Amino acid sequence: MRDFSGLAQILIPQDKDKINLKTALCDLPPESVIRVKGTVRLRPDGQENKEMPTGEIEVLAESVEILNVCRKLPFEIKDFVKKSESLRMQYRYLDLRSSQMQYNLRLRSQLVMKMREYLCNVHGFVDVETPTLFKRTPGGAKEFVVPSREPGRFYSLPQSPQQFKQLLMVAGIDRYFQLARCYRDEGSKPDRQPEFTQVDIEMSFVDQAGIRGLIEGLVQYSWPVEKDPVSTPFPCITYEKAMKDYGVDKPDTRFAMKLMDISKTFHNTEIEFLKDALNQPGGCIQAICIPDGAKHLTGKDQESLKQTARTKFGQEVSVVLVKADGALKSPLNRLMPASAKQQLLQMAQARPGDLLLISAGTQECVRPLLGKLRLQCAELLEGSGVAVRDPSAFHFLWVVDFPLFLPKEEDPDQLESAHHPFTAPLPEDAHLLYSLPHKVRGQHYDLVLNGCEIGGGSIRIHKASDQQHVLETILKEDPSLLSHLLEALDSGAPPHGGIALGLDRFLSIIVGAPSIRDVIAFPKSFRGHDLMSRAPDFISEDELKSYHIAVNWPAGDKGNQEK
């Protein structure tokens, strides 16, 4: 007999007058629901099961009531039975009976409860619910729309309560938090969900250190007791340093293999492509060193690394093996003087048997490329049995001093917000906002765990004039769409800042789940479908009438409606 807490052995008495119990139970399909009354007793000597938490006892049944009979199920409820993802989703109510999913959902509940205790009871935060039927954000292309009963008017499901949390600061709710449901219509992206939950926090009269300290305490307080405790403060590095060492703004610091600039080695090189790379503005040559890479990475592995460089970055990468005698197994070997080779091995801290991945080009291209290959190498090494990252380790990291604006991809003369237009500049860069905005660093901070961004926030602009300048002059957006926020900032807004943690992602890392779907009770498929109820679904034209909308069927598609 099983409930959520585990199994218990039921003993059917062999007495003749209990024969009915035997008949009832033995004919019952698995997963049927029963109520047993009986006596808990120690199992007879030698019949204990040390593998089971309840292995020392059994229940001597006196009566049995069959509460519900189970049909034949599409799969067995056994942890070792592997099911396809789509079958799991279609019968989610069966999938959730697995001990792993029970653990995930129950841990989620407990962790969230601890977070609430910390914020509400320990730190006096006010839990405020904000609307999800809201107005479209300027440029909010990823927001679902909800038609209203007024022709042409739509609500929008917000991607975050950003505006509301700032308005609450203006409203004198000086410490706000909410477990906020957020929506993002991103079509089919791997491991994204159209609705997700963030731990949303905002405070008045706070600085970056204040928010960071609060969150470190929050994580520590809510951390599962069965895991090793988290130590604080979390390390904190700048965006520049993260890009320099790891080639990415969310570094996985559970392993080294950092990026190294080896430009100096090739200062006077005659090798054409390296020379060209160094001569361009921002040009550099960088490397990562894979310890014992020669042994652990096959030729196929090395080819897949080159393939990544080509397809994702349009770049070549040189894979260089360090031989026992310090020579390089590479076309570079004969083109480099011995002193340069010596310097290279020294700078890259490479030893015989290591593999070097070398890339040349602009810093903006080389860093992300090597950052990506660094992670791919870790996976490849782990695939061949090398312990690169401790699966029980949790490396938290703050990344700070992000640029406030980035050049737009489609028009590099234009600037766009690196995160969002409400982030305040660093105080020491504030004067540049009106002269050299592209040089301004923002008071933004990201919380990274094991190489995943699990949260981000900022100190906000609290002066209407600065906010207006950012929106209108720098970002060239129509400030009238945010007039209510600008008016609010002009109505006695305190300095304020906050953060949002991605709860689903955070939990999936804690429980070691491959996907956020494993910490969500009823997730959507990657195409955004609920495979259990078959949502989204067709609805009648009649039902759309009150919303004054009609479906634009693509040519030849209308017939599918009846599917």
Add this chain to the structure above:
Amino acid sequence: MRDFSGLAQILIPQDKDKINLKTALCDLPPESVIRVKGTVRLRPDGQENKEMPTGEIEVLAESVEILNVCRKLPFEIKDFVKKSESLRMQYRYLDLRSSQMQYNLRLRSQLVMKMREYLCNVHGFVDVETPTLFKRTPGGAKEFVVPSREPGRFYSLPQSPQQFKQLLMVAGIDRYFQLARCYRDEGSKPDRQPEFTQVDIEMSFVDQAGIRGLIEGLVQYSWPVEKDPVSTPFPCITYEKAMKDYGVDKPDTRFAMKLMDISKTFHNTEIEFLKDALNQPGGCIQAICIPDGAKHLTGKDQESLKQTARTKFGQEVSVVLVKADGALKSPLNRLMPASAKQQLLQMAQARPGDLLLISAGTQECVRPLLGKLRLQCAELLEGSGVAVRDPSAFHFLWVVDFPLFLPKEEDPDQLESAHHPFTAPLPEDAHLLYSLPHKVRGQHYDLVLNGCEIGGGSIRIHKASDQQHVLETILKEDPSLLSHLLEALDSGAPPHGGIALGLDRFLSIIVGAPSIRDVIAFPKSFRGHDLMSRAPDFISEDELKSYHIAVNWPAGDKGNQEK
């Protein structure tokens, strides 16, 4: 100087070297944000202000920093300043600074936190988030739709997590709760919101008494400490008794004035309209007695009661004054023998000076009519200064044994669910489900507070065959739309039941707010508008393209789009 907790007096030193403080502060517009450093000290003798919580101290300022200057506001932030509802909503971030709104939002947060502690920490409930992008419920005419990127396919924003909570029971999450955001598109109904929050609870292996006891404990545990404690258990009456005594299924039991059946008095009456009423099936004559009504209700009041009867029920009501000598001031007086008058006064427990409201007709009509007039009388009496209901009293009441099905209004031969199709019948009525469904009482329970329904729930059908019978045979609905639920019930579903409490309504009664808008941070207007951000709003045809929908503009209306 004010923060959320109240006011503190700042003293500007008269020293010459502090003259800059004076200038800075005196020129500052009200509601600007400042940081003051100084020394807290006792106010000089005789300058204490006993009216203020901080009236015994003041802060001798040493330095002042102006953090943000406030513009001229559309209204003053003073509790005595009355603002129109629309101005409050347009500048909600200012309105929320009032001490009442601060109290309401902070109390809401605390009460919810206590509820979570009780459910999660005391009773082992699991907080599970369920999706809000779901499939349309059969007959869910009040569900907002959300277009997806697949032509013609829509999500629906559910009115409650009903299906999910039952699926969670099948999934072995034996105790579930959630503060669930729910959606209902009801157009413009007074004091409804398109999105609202319910405390959603479901349990396995529970009966009605179990749920009632749990909720009584929940209310008691989370009840604000500053209010008189709540005593449990709450009284419990049947639907039949509620209708009989109060003419309504959510009686306000803070006052008497119960309905009385006086049919017997007119058993042999010759008065034509009374005789006709009694002769029809289910015919009756009933009355309520308004103590001292003659004194407190004006002729105009009495006329408004008659008006209600006419316009809302299409019925006449007789207003009868009991004279000092026991005679009736009414055309009935001369038509009734003295003995009948005597009996009437006795049955209605009426004394000289009282008013009787008498209605004759079918029970189905007379009860709701007098139930409505009873409440209207209470309001009229309170309007003229009579203490009918204690404003500090909280009368909780369970109403049980509702009919499971009701005749459809548009086709009385057809049955519809009194609440929803998942409610189980009372065990003693279960056999009638297959023979006389209209006679079946359901295991539904409503929680009523001061005459408002603040919650409702039921023990659910847990056998697929019964659920299929209810959907298909009794309700004539297409069971395939709920095939996932039917399959789930057939997959080892435990007996289960639950409840949902309307959090917004519950809170508004606790804080004595006239509207649920006063306990919601950013509510919509009664037309469903956000007056601050102007949502819902027009969006471009281009933005609708990816959702394959187009707006059907009513003739001549498209021009309004630019408004």
